[in-house]
Amino acid sequence: MNENVIEVTDLGKRYRLGGRDHAETLLEHVGQIATYPIRNFRNLVQRKNFTEGEEDDSILWALRDVNFTVKQGDVLGIVGHNGAGKSTLLKILSRITPPTTGEIRIQGRVSSLLEVGTGFHQDLTGRDNVFMNGAVLGLTRREIRDRFDEIVEFSGIRKHIDTPVKFYSSGMKVRLAFSVAAHLDPEILIIDEVLAVGDLAFQQKCLGKMDSVREQGRTILFVSHNMSAVEGLCGRCILMDGGRMAYDGTVSEAIGRYREGSLNMAEASGLAERTDRDGGGRIRFTDVRLNQNGGVYTGESVRLELDYEATVDIPSLQVAIKFSRSYREVVMTLDNRIQGKPLSARAGNNTLVVELPALDLIPDRYLIDLWAGAGSVAEDRIFNATSVVVLEKDIYGSGVLPQANRHGFLVPPACRWETART
Amino acid sequence: MKSQATTIIKPLSGWQLLGLTELWQYRDLLYFLSVRGIKIKYAQSILGVGWAVANPLIQAVLFTVIFGNLAKLESDGTPYILFSYTAMVVWTYFSGILTDATTSLVANRAMISKVYFPRLVLPLSAVLNKLLDFAIAFIILIGLLLYYGQAPSYTIFMFPVLLLILILTSIGIGCLLAAVAVQYRDVNYAMNFLVKMLMYSVPVVYSVDYIPEAYRTLYAINPMVGVIEGMRSMFLQSRPFPWEWVGIGALVAVVIFIVGCFYFRRVERHFADLA
Structure with a gap:
């Protein structure tokens, strides 16, 4: 058989897909909400979502x-x-x-x-x-x-x-x-x-x-x-x-x-050529690597290398690295100012190395946004500069792995568990 | 393996058949959905099924005070409370099915996006779900009739036909609205108001006599006109049985039912993606 x-x-x-309804401001949001009926009505008349369009x-x-x-x-x-x-x-x-x-x-x-x-x-x-x-x-x-x-x-x-x-x-x-x-x-x-x-x-x-x-x-x-x-x-x-x-x-x-x-997905492609960026431009990110483009495993250390170009000396450099799970759902941010680690940069090509001792993120794909500023003035900002796939690892040694869609986004360190009659 | 049922899954376009054989296979789901609806409704209420009586009865008493005593509307020569309660019994069933069927898809969207079953089961379950309420309200009607010494007419044999018209109409409209409500929640928001408006478009609180003679045939295009007047004729003997109105209503009800169900079948394939 x-x-x-x-x-x-x-x-x-x-x-x-629905229209790209990405409002930035409250006013845009209000505008979108106000025009929903009109747009929905247009869709209804054209029977858009119910038919196979071109x-x-x-x-x-x-x-x-x-x-x-x-x-x-x-x-x-x-x-x-x-x-x-x-x-x-x-x-x-x-x-x-x-x-x-x-x-x-x-x-x-x-x-x-x-x-x-x-x-x-x-x-x-x-x-x-x-x-x-x-x-x-x-x-x-x-x-x-x-x-x-x-x-x-x-x-x-x-x-x-x-x-x-x-x-x-x-x-x-x-x-x-x-x-x-x-x-x-x-x-x-x-x-x-x-x-x-x-x-x-x-x-x-x-x-x-x-x-x-x-x-x-x-x-x-x-x-x-x-x-x-x-x-x-x-x-x-x-x-x-x-x-x-x-x-x-x-x-x-x-x-x-x-x-x-x-692993392949984690590779950055042509950050220097990206034009969808904003900021003053005295700093420009040109490349980003995680663990030399090797694998990133949950619970393990990560070494981030950011190549950037500065047009002038920057006495007070601020860099923020945002990890987000889906469109703008930020999961964590690495920010040298928040962590109280002052940086400065000389004009020319530089490489910033950030070492994270343990990446406690649940296995999933994360998008990384980069932000750099001189003082608090934004000089470069790129959404989705790269993405990283955090690979699963049985860090607890239990044979059970936390799941991206049901266990949140953190993999906390193993706890001490004990129960006793009181 | 024993069963050699072959399922073919392929793109669907255009109109589909109703899939009655499959619906029959899922009749137990229909049953459990209806029972679930009833159980959930009464699980945490003190009055329980008493609500089935209270709802139409309180409304009928209100109508009697406002429209019968204050506004002194005609009631075809019958006590106003009987006049309005007879109509309320069928109207409550009708609007109950309509509301339930319309909201059934959105209310069960978690199920729709996780399991396959004939989607028509959801609006259809409203018919059985509300049947218990209807039966209880109907028993009260019989009690009222006995109290007022009102004997039914021989046309009572038409009762199942009237019920059928009621069910076909409410399910037809319910399926249509449910399908639209999946994408446009406005339908759910508007439902309350729509049902109230519909109630005044049929002779629940007023007599058909207020409608000019010339327009009555047109008026009877609404199948509930024939149902309500038929009910009054057979139980209150308010007027000869309105064969013409019931006839027109029956035709319209069948058309509404067919249009509603087929439209539902046509768009149901998108429910899981939209809900």
Whole structure:
């Protein structure tokens, strides 16, 4: 039985981005708010967001030319950086959103878990929520009733099953939700990061459950940032990059390329040639390097080298390096004035070295903005001067990695944990 | 493996069929959504289902005082409280479905963007969700009729037809508005006001006699006119059964339902991206 259960052909997904509504001032904001109705009405009349428009710069191909097949019993991992198209691919496979081009053929009953606990409601009891959640995931009332005891047993919260879930701890909620998901019994299972929930013991239980699903010859598609989970579970792996498939083959090769891609992305390109900068211009950044363009790992030290050109002597140099996760969501700033480290520069080419003993940022891609001033007068400012991909590292040695989309942006140092009866 | 169901996922364009077989497969979801709606609503209220009675009854009493006693509006020769409560029972069901259906997509957007299921289930669940309230309000109506010694007419066999017209109309408009509300939240903000306005466009507080004879056929294009007058005719025997109005209303209701559902199906593929 080596038939293809999933065939993906020339799959593409196009999004139309909203207008570039980047207001700088309060007045612009007010202006934008005031003109929203007019713009929305124009869109409504043109039925803009509901129709496929012609190509222009507000079109984004989130996914393009994706082709792959999955055989019965395959456990396929899908990895890639944020924005590489993984989530879009999952959403199309789960039939949440339709593709713009191409086709997918799926043979058999599919369960897709993009989150656990969909349809859960605070005011309902655990029992009600199990039924609700099961129905949302496509089970019939009878199927849920038949599996109910098993589900409750697996979750380990039988005592509280008739309590409204608003009185549950978040851990209990997740366990109940995952238990429903674990008892779907599909022929094809599509999972997104759901392993990153619950405590360690429960995660082990879930991994075990997935193992048994695999042993039954079921097909699994597994999307994750957790490389060790992908390595442990998958037999084959697809690497997504920029909406396209960059690699399809062995797990070790895919993960290797994933890490390598991370390094390439961190390289700065042509900072000296950038013209989208402002400031007085007596200082100009010309290049930026992190760890000599080597890898940047979470929790490890980082050495930043900034090349700049000064047209005159600058007795009081101020430099700010801003890390932001997405568009202007600043995560941290390195600023020599704030840190009380005065700098001065001579006219000509200079290199500023900044050493950060530990980069406590969660693995993700960060944009770096640079700012330089003479005194407090802005001389050079560049948004997105470079980007850095902070690579994951098991700094706690626990086998569990913090996740960019659910654990904030800091990776704090390991704490001392102790509980005792008082 | 046993099931050999093949799912084909490809770009969708233009009009789609309603997908009734799939809707049927998801009937349990419809059921649980409706039950969830009812449970959530009454989970933390003291009056509980009492609200189902209080809502239309208090309004009917208010109308009786204001429009019946103060403004002294005609009520087709029946006690004003019966006159208005009969209309309020169906109107409350109608507006309940309409409001619920319209807000159903935005209220459940987390679900829409995470799981696939036939989206029509969401507005449709409003019909069952509000059915309990309707049934309770209806029992009170029977009590009132008994109290006033009012016997129903033989045309009571048309009752299910009137209900069907009510459901088709409210779901039709609800689907249409829900689809628009996903992108433009104005619809939700305007809903309260819209429902109130709609109420005065049908003979809830006033008698059809106030509408000039020449315009009554035009007036009956609103399916709720036929429903309300049909109700009054069968339970209060206020006038002969308005076959013409119910007929026109039924036609319009079917058209509204078809347009609403098909429009919904046409744009539902974008819900996950917009919601």
